[in-house]
Amino acid sequence: MGKYFVGIVIFGVIFYIISIFNRLVVTKNRYINAFSQIDVQLKRRYDLIPSLVEVAKRYMEHEQSTLERVIAARNGASKQLREAHNNPADPTAIRQMSEAEN
Template sequence: MSFGNIILLIIVGVIGYLIAIYNKFVSLRAGIDAAWSDIDIQLKRRYNLIPALVDTVKGYKEYEAGTLEKVIQARQAGLDARSIEEKAAAANMLTGTLGKLFALAEAYPDLKANTNFLDLQNQLSHIEDTIQNARRYYNAIVRDYNTKVHSFPDLFIAQKFNFTERDYFELDENEAAAVKTMPKIDL
């Protein structure tokens, strides 16, 4: 084999390697977008249950209007959010207000025994679990992608083709506490 053929093989190998790096970035980016779509769908499901929950609670004359208003405001903030950061903040706020609403329901035995309320609470609990699982998957893909963006020699391809770091969908401390206190109802 001649020296020219060896150089040609090396060049082809390097080009193939660079193409593989680029394709991995594209694959990870598509995975992030798909994972975010899963989270977004679950957040919308949760937001769609809120009006029914509020109506159920309003049926009780002793409800706390301030708590319901905060739930409604948190829902609207989630619907209005556009970026991942805004959606994460709105989701955290809604989880906190829902935790307060469910804690409030503990003080009203009639409400706590209402089958519609229990069903909505169970559905929300299930959606919370689904969101948590989707968030873990999303954050794992973002971690892999962000690591690749900063790894050598992949960072050269990332810079050349504008693959930039992605944000995590994080659980803040208030949401973590609210999720822990949100009662699980098995029907």
């Protein structure tokens, strides 16, 4: 009876050591996979940076042209306002001011 008990204890210890080893291998594989995923994400980020810079440049060009058009429209409206203010009885000056405001 004692031999069976010793055999079961030895089998249990061996089984426990094997299960610990397997858990270590699984943990090591998860660790390696996690770091490889981080590497993949960083590479994707670095690949997207030139695209982001290009989009920002295009957006700046769009904003610059929009700002120039707004400034030109504002200057035109200001000019028409001065002309209408100098000659309030002239209906064409009032109409041009209205069109410039629109």
